Amino acid sequence: MTTRLLLLALIGLIPVMLMPGWVSAVVVAAVIVIAAVVDFFSVPPPRLPGLQRTPGPMVRLGDSTHCILSLVNDSSRRLRMRVRDAWAPSAGAVDTRSRHDLAPGEQVQVRTVLRPTRRGALHADKVTIRSRSLLGLVERQKSFDVPAIVRVLPPFVSRRELPSKTQKLRELDGRSAVMIRGMGTEFDSLRDYVDGDDVRSIDWRASARSQDLVVKTWRPERDRRVVIVVDSSRLSARRCGDGTVFDAALEASLLLTALAAGAGDRVDVIVADARVRAIASSHRSKDPVHDLSVALTPVHPELYDADWEQIASAVVSTSRQHALVVLVTALDEGSVSEEILPVLPTLLARHRVVLASVDDPDLHELAGHREDAEEIFTAAAAEAELLRSRSLQTRLRGIGVQSVTDSPEDLPGTLADLYINLKATGRL
Known part of the structure; x- marks a missing residue:
């Protein structure tokens, strides 16, 4: 009516x-x-056999995309109708309702702008058509299932830091050769000795031939191995800042992948909790960051505990040669003590291990408010949690595992700086 x-x-x-x-x-x-x-x-029945959706290209979270809905009047009667192009609320569809007056055989395309608020595969809802006659006293309505999927990739906000981090790597790669040789450096060139150079870098044979002191310079090796493990268990599902811990872990893994792949290293990413959820590799990939984003798009944290024995086995099978293994997980006392520490000897036997975790900014805020008795007790609990985190970092350092913690916004940059430092000192 x-x-x-x-x-x-x-x-x-x-x-x-x-x-x-x-x-x-x-x-x-x-x-x-x-x-x-x-x-x-x-009223003509709303039957449109030519109904079709054409989704736009995949987009990163925070950007907008579109979907084209094609309407074809295949009947012999004129169609006066209203159309609703429905989507899930997280798709952020704009102007989903439209009016059309189609003659027999006429076709029209409706463009719906989408501004997603959640990453993943967003499925379209039904298309509803209301047809009416010239009088318009009564309308006939019918809904159609017209499948369409728009893939929303992780946002990768930290890509703004990539140019500066890449510039640091370029300075290391032959332009500013390191003077201390490590297991991750290779010979670059010879030059004259100057005050302050490490005497261990003197090439005595070359010095004897030139009758002047000559030192060797070294540059970071390329084609090293980096394995990033992203924990998608229940610990990564908690809110932290504007998103979840898992969102911050994805940002850190994307930036490190872009940086390491650009430096010529091979990067493998493993996302796992109680099972391995996704595996991506930069090997033979033209755009490692895009491929990793596509692989991570459908993955969301699950309320299971991580199986670190299975994760360690996946790391060992992924890279049997020496690699930098980055575990992006929560610095939780129970998880680290009972599950991660027992498997670390297996990883440390072949690889250099780094543990990266998201630091909850709310803890520091709670620890700073001490105006009344209730806030003092809350601040004491927050300080105790921060103290446990620092104690775990000290314990990990004692067995040869370097750890980094930072806020969700700063963790990608901090982890990238650690990679650059390991590259510069030849410890990769």
Whole structure:
């Protein structure tokens, strides 16, 4: 029923008021019902065999995309209709309703702008069509299943730091050769000795030939191995800052992948909790960051504990040669002590291990408020949690595992700086 039918009913009250009685009321009601029935059967059925959705390209969270809905009038009658292109609320669809007047055989395309608020595969809802006649007293409605999927990649906000980090690597790669040789450096060139150079870098044979002291310079090796393990267990599902811990871990892994792949190293990313959820590699990939983003798009944290024995086995099978293994997980006392520490000897036997975790900014805020008794007790609990984290870092350092913690916004940059430092000192 439409507002026009309601307006016709209001108009029908006028003769009833002028000629009160059952006869006038029955006649007016009969006229309205007959008009509505006749109008209902004159409405063309909303059948559009040519209905089709064409989603736009995949987009990163925070950007906008679109979807094209094609409508074709394959009937022999004119179609006057209203169309609703429905999507899930997280798709952020804008202007989903439109009006159209299609002649037989005519086609129209409706563009719906999407501004997603959640990453992942966003599925389209039904397309609803309301058809009406020229009078417009009654409309006929039908919904159609027209499948379409828009893939929303992780945002990768930290890519703004990539140019500065890449510039630091370029300075290391032959332009500013390191003077201390480590297991991750290779010979670059010879130059004259200057005050302050390490005497261990003197090439005595070359010095004897030139009759001047000559030192060797070294540069970071390329084609090293980096394995990033992203924990997707229940510990990564908690809120931290504007997102979750898992969101911050994805940002850190994307920036490190872009940086290491650009430096010529091979990067493998493993996302796991109780099982391995996704594996991505930069090997033979033209765009490692894009491929990693696509692999991580459908992955969300699950409320399971991480199986670190299985994760360690996946790391060992991924890289049997020496590699930098980055475990992006929560610095939780129970998880680290009972699950991670027992498997670290297996990883440390072949690899250099780094543990990266997201530091909850709310803890520092709670620890700083001490105005009344309640806030003092809260601050004491927050300080105790921070102290446990520092104690765990000290314990990990004692067995040869370097750890970094920072806020969700700063963790990607901090982890990238650690990689650059390991590269510069030849410890990669």
